[in-house]
Amino acid sequence: SYELTQPPSVSVSPGQTARITCSGEALPNQYAYWYQQRPGQAPVLVISKDSERPSEIPERFSGSSSGTTATLTISGVQAEDEADYYCQSSPSSSSYAVFGTGTKVIVL
Amino acid sequence: EVRLEQSGAEVKKPGESLKISCKGSGYNFSYKWIGWVRQMPGKGLEWMAIIYPDGSDTRYSPSFQGQVTISADKSINTAYLQWASLKASDTAIYYCARLRSSWPEAAFEFWGQGTMVTVSS
Numbered sequence: 001s002y003e004l005t006q007p008p009s010v011s012v013s014p015g016q017t018a019r020i021t022c023s024g025e026a027l028p029n030q031y032a033y034w035y036q037q038r039p040g041q042a043p044v045l046v047i048s049k050d051s052e053r054p055s056e057i058p059e060r061f062s063g064s065s066s067g068t069t070a071t072l073t074i075s076g077v078q079a080e081d082e083a084d085y086y087c088q089s090s091p092s093s094s095s096y097a098v099f100g101t102g103t104k105v106i107v108l
Numbered sequence: 109e110v111r112l113e114q115s116g117a118e119v120k121k122p123g124e125s126l127k128i129s130c131k132g133s134g135y136n137f138s139y140k141w142i143g144w145v146r147q148m149p150g151k152g153l154e155w156m157a158i159i160y161p162d163g164s165d166t167r168y169s170p171s172f173q174g175q176v177t178i179s180a181d182k183s184i185n186t187a188y189l190q191w192a193s194l195k196a197s198d199t200a201i202y203y204c205a206r207l208r209s210s211w212p213e214a215a216f217e218f219w220g221q222g223t224m225v226t227v228s229s
Contacts, residue, residue: 042219
């Protein structure tokens with residue numbers, strides 16, 4: 001079945017930039033979505049349709065996609081950004097969706 | 109305000125059946141896709157299935173097709189996830205979540221609080 005691959009962890013110092021990648025064969029033709037999940041909480045959508053940021057999400061969160069890789073960028077990382085992040089996409093339109101393997105962002 | 113209220117934690121034995129629920133409020137339940145996501149202990153998110161309550165159109169992940177059944181009762185604004193015969197490996201938190209727009213735009217914008225299902229003999 002379809003897979004989306006993410007790095008297990010990304011470490012970043014406060015104020016620096018964290019970049020989380022998501023690799024999938026169908027990403028050139030399918031949107032990527034990104035979620036933040038803090039411990040013990042439900043996920044929160046932070047990026048929709050590759051790069052659209054919901055109004056309630058801080059501007060330091062941004063997304064992009066090129067070829068088979070989508071990227072979530074957190075600029076000026078804050079301690080509160082320490083969480084697990086998951087990408088989501090589909091192998092083709094109207095079929096089903098999958099989540100990526102997840103990336104733990106560690107704020108040093 | 110959009111809210112998804114899930115049923116409470118369950119403790120079941122292997123082989124038993126189970127149906128958990130998710131009640132939506134604050135929006136027109138019939139016309140928004142709603143789905144279920146599994147999170148096994150200490151593990152990542154897994155997309156299971158979604159349903160369009162008005163007409164009951166469904167999509168299943170191949171990993172969960174035949175293992176669970178998604179349904180909805182639009183008269184009471186409630187979606188369900190059910191198992192005919194539970195296994196220990198079904199132990200997990202199950203989240204319901206509503207799509208932001210219309211399928212195949214797949215973003216889950218609103219989430220329930222999660223239902224913990226424990227299957228143990």
